[in-house]
Amino acid sequence: MYGGNNLQTKLNDGSNISLQQVSNYPWDGAVKITITEAPSKALPIHLRIPGWCKKASVKINGKLINGDINGGKYLALNQKWNRNDKIELVLDMPATLIESNPMVEATRNQVAVKRGPVVYCIESPDLKTTRIFDIAIPSDIQLNPVPAKIANGNIMALTGQARLINDGDWTNKLYKEVSKSEKPVNIKLIPYYAWANRGETDMTVWMPLVR
Numbered sequence: 001m002y003g004g005n006n007l008q009t010k011l012n013d014g015s016n017i018s019l020q021q022v023s024n025y026p027w028d029g030a031v032k033i034t035i036t037e038a039p040s041k042a043l044p045i046h047l048r049i050p051g052w053c054k055k056a057s058v059k060i061n062g063k064l065i066n067g068d069i070n071g072g073k074y075l076a077l078n079q080k081w082n083r084n085d086k087i088e089l090v091l092d093m094p095a096t097l098i099e100s101n102p103m104v105e106a107t108r109n110q111v112a113v114k115r116g117p118v119v120y121c122i123e124s125p126d127l128k129t130t131r132i133f134d135i136a137i138p139s140d141i142q143l144n145p146v147p148a149k150i151a152n153g154n155i156m157a158l159t160g161q162a163r164l165i166n167d168g169d170w171t172n173k174l175y176k177e178v179s180k181s182e183k184p185v186n187i188k189l190i191p192y193y194a195w196a197n198r199g200e201t202d203m204t205v206w207m208p209l210v211r
Helices: none
Strands: 005-010 016-023 030-037 043-049 056-060 073-079 086-091 095-098 110-115 118-123 135-138 144-150 153-166 181-191 207-210
Touching (some): 043 086, 135 181
Parallel strands (some): 135 207
Antiparallel strands (some): 005 016, 016 030, 030 086, 056 086, 118 181, 144 153
């Protein structure tokens, strides 16, 4: 698991190994591991490359490692380690749009937003006077990570420009002719787990897609 921690343990042969791991995962894909105590013989260290990651790089003591770095697998680094050796893993973490199988009728023609291992949502406090259900996501939307706080917790929000859809007046109407207008609107997405910390709110993960 990538996160800030320290490991001190013994191997099966009784030798000691100590590691220090520093990262801001899952908000950032940069992970640094320092060997603070190493065994006397070669030892494989396996780095998990998550299935969502399509691009990653690894350096050992500043030297780039060329290897089969594919998502959904482990990258084995097998060598003799020395004290203060450093492993640097960088997982590319762009925000992406996710769609479900079209057989899932409730989410057909809708998308969710994911960055790294985190699923995002849109919540009404971040839209002020605009209803969240009037927001549509362009297929080419550019979403930028922005540090933020919710309930005194540090998160990484996403900001970008979506489309605001005006469906017209539905007063006393069950059906009407399609008459939609769209205009740009700036949106902010937060991690799904962080919603419902700002009073009574509307929230949605799935949003209509406009191509």
